[in-house]
Amino acid sequence: xxxxxxxxxxxxxxxxxxxxxxxxxxxxxxxxxxxxxxxxxxxxxxxxxxxxxxxxxxxxxxxxxxxxxxxxxxxxxxxxxxxxxxxxxxxxxxxxxxxxxxxxxxxxxxxxxxxxxxxxxxxxxxxxxxxxxxxxxxxxxxxxxxxxxxxxxxxxxxxxxxxxxxxxxxxxxxxxxxxxxxxxxxxxxxxxxxxxxxxxxxxxxxxxxxxxxxxxxxxxxxxxxxxxxxxxxxxxxxxxxxxxxxxxxxxxxxxxxxxxxxxxxxxxxxxxxxxxxxxxxxxxxxxxxxxxxxxxxxxxxxxxxxxxxxxxxxxxxxxxxxxxxxxxxxxxxxxxxxxxxxxxxxxxxxxxxxxxxxxxxxxxxxxxxxxxxxxxxxxxxxxxxxxxxxxxxxxxxxxxxxxxxxxxxxxxxxxxxxxxxxxxxxxxxxxxxxxxxxxxxxxxxxxxxxxxxxxxxxxxxxxxxxxxxxxxxxxxxxx
Amino acid sequence: xxxxxxxxxxxxxxxxxxxxxxxxxxxxxxxxxxxxxxxxxxxxxxxxxxxxxxxxxxxxxxxxxxxxxxxxxxxxxxxxxxxxxxxxxxxxxxxxxxxxxxxxxxxxxxxxxxxxxxxxxxxxxxxxx
Ligand SMILES: Cc1ncc(COP(=O)(O)O)c(C=O)c1O
Numbered sequence: 353x354x355x356x357x358x359x360x361x362x363x364x365x366x367x368x369x370x371x372x373x374x375x376x377x378x379x380x381x382x383x384x385x386x387x388x389x390x391x392x393x394x395x396x397x398x399x400x401x402x403x404x405x406x407x408x409x410x411x412x413x414x415x416x417x418x419x420x421x422x423x424x425x426x427x428x429x430x431x432x433x434x435x436x437x438x439x440x441x442x443x444x445x446x447x448x449x450x451x452x453x454x455x456x457x458x459x460x461x462x463x464x465x466x467x468x469x470x471x472x473x474x475x476x477x478x479x480x481x482x483x484x485x486x487x488x489x490x491x492x493x494x495x496x497x498x499x500x501x502x503x504x505x506x507x508x509x510x511x512x513x514x515x516x517x518x519x520x521x522x523x524x525x526x527x528x529x530x531x532x533x534x535x536x537x538x539x540x541x542x543x544x545x546x547x548x549x550x551x552x553x554x555x556x557x558x559x560x561x562x563x564x565x566x567x568x569x570x571x572x573x574x575x576x577x578x579x580x581x582x583x584x585x586x587x588x589x590x591x592x593x594x595x596x597x598x599x600x601x602x603x604x605x606x607x608x609x610x611x612x613x614x615x616x617x618x619x620x621x622x623x624x625x626x627x628x629x630x631x632x633x634x635x636x637x638x639x640x641x642x643x644x645x646x647x648x649x650x651x652x653x654x655x656x657x658x659x660x661x662x663x664x665x666x667x668x669x670x671x672x673x674x675x676x677x678x679x680x681x682x683x684x685x686x687x688x689x690x691x692x693x694x695x696x697x698x699x700x701x702x703x704x705x706x707x708x709x710x711x712x713x714x715x716x717x718x719x720x721x722x723x724x725x726x727x728x729x730x731x732x733x734x735x736x737x738x739x740x741x742x743x744x745x746x747x748x749x750x751x752x753x754x755x756x757x758x759x760x761x762x763x764x765x766x767x768x769x770x771x772x773x774x775x776x777x778x779x780x781x782x783x784x785x786x787x788x789x790x791x792x793x794x795x796x797x798x799x800x801x802x803x804x805x806x807x808x809x810x811x812x813x814x815x816x817x818x819x820x821x822x823x824x825x826x827x828x829x830x831x
Numbered sequence: 832x833x834x835x836x837x838x839x840x841x842x843x844x845x846x847x848x849x850x851x852x853x854x855x856x857x858x859x860x861x862x863x864x865x866x867x868x869x870x871x872x873x874x875x876x877x878x879x880x881x882x883x884x885x886x887x888x889x890x891x892x893x894x895x896x897x898x899x900x901x902x903x904x905x906x907x908x909x910x911x912x913x914x915x916x917x918x919x920x921x922x923x924x925x926x927x928x929x930x931x932x933x934x935x936x937x938x939x940x941x942x943x944x945x946x947x948x949x950x951x952x953x954x955x956x957x958x959x960x
Contacts, residue, residue, distance in 0.1 A: 824872070
């Protein structure tokens with residue numbers, strides 16, 4: 353065992369000296385609380401303060417996290433989350449709010465949401481934004497339900513949703529959950545939507561296209577306008593997966609090229625902890641004709657007063673209350689600190705960092721499956737190393753030995769032995785250079801001593817976990 | 832190098848079929864199981880038993896730790912049996928893809944269709960080995 357459970361450090365009578373003697377009257381619990389409500393098997397954990405601190409420090413040391421080093425997990429935008437976000441979101445005025453408080457008592461919170469909506473509208477070119485969905489995937493599902501309701505009201509029977517073969521797995525999952533049928537669209541040799549295949553699959557049965565731009569290869573769909581025109585010609589809509597917004601803030605607005613509805617990942621683009629670090633937020637922005645269908649309630653303003661607005665066309669709620677409010681505070685803080693100029697620079701540096709990394713890795717012999725230029729991320733193919741019986745998984749594991757978080761592997765599915773790298777704008781050049789030298793070292797190891805890589809990791813608290821067994825014999829409960 | 836057996840027919844989508852008189856036994860190849868890596872689940876609906884499926888028709892999917900892939904029938908026929916042992920322990924497709932890891936048995940409708948499949952030499956070329 354790497355670290356015992358806190359419970360296992362517990363011992364009757366352990367306490368912290370500085371707490372002093374109990375100075376209130378002791379009462380017999382058996383006399384105050386009815387027998388049937390008393391738990392007999394329950395034991396309070398008794399440990400001293402230093403034990404608690406050491407326990408959690410030891411745990412955090414076993415973990416690899418963004419505060420330790422580079423975290424180039426493609427498609428996840430693992431940027432540094434400024435610590436001031438945490439401070440602002442712990443202000444008393446926020447943490448003592450209750451979601452059932454009346455409108456007039458929570459004007460400050462409503463103002464924050466209203467302004468956050470305003471910023472997201474400005475950034476995306478959409479007409480209104482619902483903050484409610486608690487994650488990107490939830491934003492996708494919300495959008496699919498909105499589209500479904502829209503066509504139901506128009507009495508149009510459209511069952512098909514088109515999805516490029518490079519899409520994230522949550523896309524077809526959301527489509528299926530909403531009761532639509534997925535139709536895959538092929539990518540062309542440049543790694544973009546194949547226009548001929550798109551046209552072949554277009555019909556009056558199509559409800560929408562779900563497109564990610566830049567797509568999951570990091571490639572900007574240069575035909576985006578043509579693609580959207582084609583869909584609109586058939587009366588179909590265009591949904592944008594906004595997971596990659598970090599590539600174009602302040603540079604390009606999806607609303608301006610005709611996107612009808614999209615989601616944002618506040619936890620990615622606007623710096624709130626995610627991936628085990630906290631909950632997310634996946635707001636949905638829409639053009640005016642879809643706005644009534646967005647989740648209720650909406651936040652509106654009349655004079656100086658903020659209020660909740662309910663539309664009867666709405667699909668209803670997609671999260672309890674108003675969504676993950678704490679995430680809104682952090683994203684809002686980040687947006688206010690950066691301003692539109694700062695956001696543009698953020699995206700420019702994110703693209704620059706990724707291109708620097710791609711170029712340098714290509715120079716030392718790594719290559720991309722698609723040669724097209726990329727924005728904030730890129731996908732290597734490690735298929736060449738198969739001749740040494742080395743797979744993307746092995747190289748990912750070996751990176752851990754060198755204190756680097758591994759990139760995303762085996763996604764997108766159209767790249768064999770995919771290795772998807774997104775450094776983000778917050779990684780200093782020195783850390784990018786360290787990553788490059790580690791990749792170079794691993795490449796040499798593969799030639800000289802492939803077993804070292806095959807058997808990696810060697811320096812981590814746990815070695816290779818049996819992921820297959822975990823999938824086959826899923827246990828999600830602690831006994 | 833992946834194992835490719837001589838006496839089987841193959842599809843471009845990496846299924847194999849072994850012919851025993853008019854019965855066909857279907858599975859996925861050694862190459863396929865290596866590509867997929869750790870297999871965790873075979874999604875095959877029992878309702879296909881006794882049904883006539885066409886050559887190239889999707890009869891289910893296989894899910895691995897990192898990916899999932901659809902399964903296609905090499906030739907037309909009536910589904911006779913699904914390998915229950917494989918459904919309860921999918922890892923045997925990794926351990927023994929041509930033996931215990933078979934997926935289903937069909938009654939072949941038209942043996943002529945076998946001619947359009949790949950033989951072991953063609954399949955080796957197809958996977959570049
Ligand atoms: C391209 C893309 N779309 C959608 C999602 C889903 O977002 P979330 O993880 O917030 O549900 C992700 C998440 O990684 C993604 O990369």
